Amino acid sequence: MIRLIKKGLMFGNLVHISSPALVERYNRALQHLAGKTTALTDFHVDISGYSPEVGIELEDELYLNPNGVNRQFILLTTEQKRAPLLNVKFSTSRDILREFIEMNEAQLFALTATDAVAGELVNSVIKLTTPRDLLNLRKIEVEADTAGGTLRKAQQLAGMVERFKTEEDAWFDDVLIAKMIETAKETGDVTRNPVRLRHTAFEQRNFWTAHFDGLYLFPDLDHPAVICMGARPDDMPIKYVFGPSQRNQIAKFLDYNDLVEPIVKARGVDAAAILQQKMDFLTIAAAADADVDLSGLDRSDMRRLARNHADRLPEAYHGLAQLLRWATDGGRWPRITSDHPAYFYTLRAADTPNRDLVNMLLAELAPLDPRQLFICHKELFYKTYTNWPEAKKAYVADFLAREYQVDKAGARAALFGHEPDMSGNDRGSETVIARVGPWGAVGRD
Structure with missing residues (x-):
């Protein structure tokens, strides 16, 4: 593999993280997501924030992808959109992450100026037990916030602002006003610059997965089928299931x-x-x-x-x-x-x-x-x-x-x-x- 790495054919286009500030933000996000931190001061990350060096250090190449189903991500810069996705378990994951970053690039650029954005590609399945479970992965939602909870606090501030505007005695509620001021110090003026992420739900129709020795699922076609590269599953609710032979x-x-x-x-x-x-x-x-x-x-x-x-x-x-x-x-x-x-x-x-x-x-x-x-x-x-x-x-x-x-x-x-x-x-x-x-x-x- 050294030959491939030297020629840029493996781990190519990863984003180099060496700034102490970015490393510190990465550790805050990693602690938030996985309860872990890295002692490394220099490493590379893919589009999801996964680092092969950190994976080796933690002896866990799925430290941002528990059970290989709900992939977590850490965004330190919007430039990660150009990076590949390593340890791919679903063929749709990189496209979803890239589209999410591109659709929210301005907001993510502002958020990552001061903190890391941490999140997860969420579906209704926590762990795959049978191939049949794969057909439940029809909708993927992206949940994201900064490690410090900027978006959550911005939503709370927006609610407080609405209360302040509509409730009759809000002008005299010193506790509400003080809380608004304190929260605004962290979020900025959400009335002029609302902090929201859009386009966070994605349909996953036909896809490949590395699970169960590799499956190509085409349920969303006129003539649906599943093509398996390993053992033939016997519980798929699709009529045609083919093996490579x-x-x-x-x-x-x-x-x-x-x-x-x-x-x-x-x-x-x-x-x-x-x-x-x-x-x-x-x-x-x-x-x-x-x-x-x-x-x-x-x-x-x-x-x-x-x-x-x-x-x-x-x-x-x-x-x-x-x-x-x-x-x-x-x-x-x-x-x-x-x-x-x-x-x-x-x-x-x-x-x-x-x-x-x-x-x-x-x-x-x-x-x-x-x-x-x-x-x-x-x-x-x-x-x-x-x-x-x-x-x-x-x-x-x-x-x-x-x-x-x-x-x-x-x-x-x-x-x-x-x-x-x-x-x-x-x-x-x-x-x-x-x-x-x-x-x-x-x-x-």
């Missing part, structure tokens, strides 16, 4: 809900280059298992590796090669069924609100593409990375640092962005695809 059923689910499209159908992307890179990754996986030096490879080297290790190349490689020949040379249209190991490598998410979640699922179904795995499912990338041969670790880390880190937005757009068709003529592939579905594998019977 049920490739045809998963393919039908994705097709019925119009969630995917073939890469060769995608607009505004170089499909041939994407397919070639996927083939290169499969070549690297085969060569790395043979303990081959993978440094300084060019295109001719990659072809040589593929030839020399042809017997080690996975079947997915040959399916992608057929598709690449069709896309570049007008070769024969390949019939790649959902049973074919190349099938999920040939797809990307369609332009729907579930795009990121579907790309995450596809990355897990096509794990030999480390670029998509890193971009779409970092938790799984880090987990699988630890088991790779050293040669593959070095190659992938160098590739990601060279090809992805320098232009993250551009790389995502090239791989997963969506543009409308402006040409109207693309070698007739639309006609073929419309006739046979993505690859002719998924019937609608």
Whole structure:
């Protein structure tokens, strides 16, 4: 992992906390939330305020996420909105935190000028006991206040001001007036500058969770389903529950809900280059298992590796090669069924609100593409990375640092962005695809 950290591929974009004032505020908030403090004077935090260094010190990587369900957060600066979320348990958590910060940025900027804002992503479940409980996590509410209770006191002051304005004898209530003055010293003038946080309730519709060995829940679709990566749960109140070996059923689910499209159908992307890179990754996986030096490879080297290790190349490689020949040379249209190991490598998410979640699922179904795995499912990338041969670790880390880190937005757009068709003529592939579905594998019977 040191290689990834040095190249900015792990713990990148964390916010550095070194000011004694910020450390002291962090400790007040941490004490308020978890009854703990840190002795560190220098550490980094993610968007939620979680620090990997503090996690190591406390020997608890979930010190801000008890039971992995109701994630707590500490905001020291609104700049945390640009940071990643570590130890992800739900795919929606970072989006909720970022949207909350952006919707309340001015208020949070003012509040964090003098104190830390501490809070929690609250739902109706305190602890998950069965997969069925996940379907109760439909609404997430953000509860937040400063460690000193500024918002709570501001609300109290607003109530006292209202009493002062409406109650007949309030002008003569010395206790009320004194309490108003004392509270206003901490909150400021709430009549001119009301301190309120808005947009604190979020719908959690379709999502991924790390719980129960990894589940993708799609209850909010025309054809709902759950896709489990571990043991198949038997108590889910959804008719269709698929495991990773049920490739045809998963393919039908994705097709019925119009969630995917073939890469060769995608607009505004170089499909041939994407397919070639996927083939290169499969070549690297085969060569790395043979303990081959993978440094300084060019295109001719990659072809040589593929030839020399042809017997080690996975079947997915040959399916992608057929598709690449069709896309570049007008070769024969390949019939790649959902049973074919190349099938999920040939797809990307369609332009729907579930795009990121579907790309995450596809990355897990096509794990030999480390670029998509890193971009779409970092938790799984880090987990699988630890088991790779050293040669593959070095190659992938160098590739990601060279090809992805320098232009993250551009790389995502090239791989997963969506543009409308402006040409109207693309070698007739639309006609073929419309006739046979993505690859002719998924019937609608």
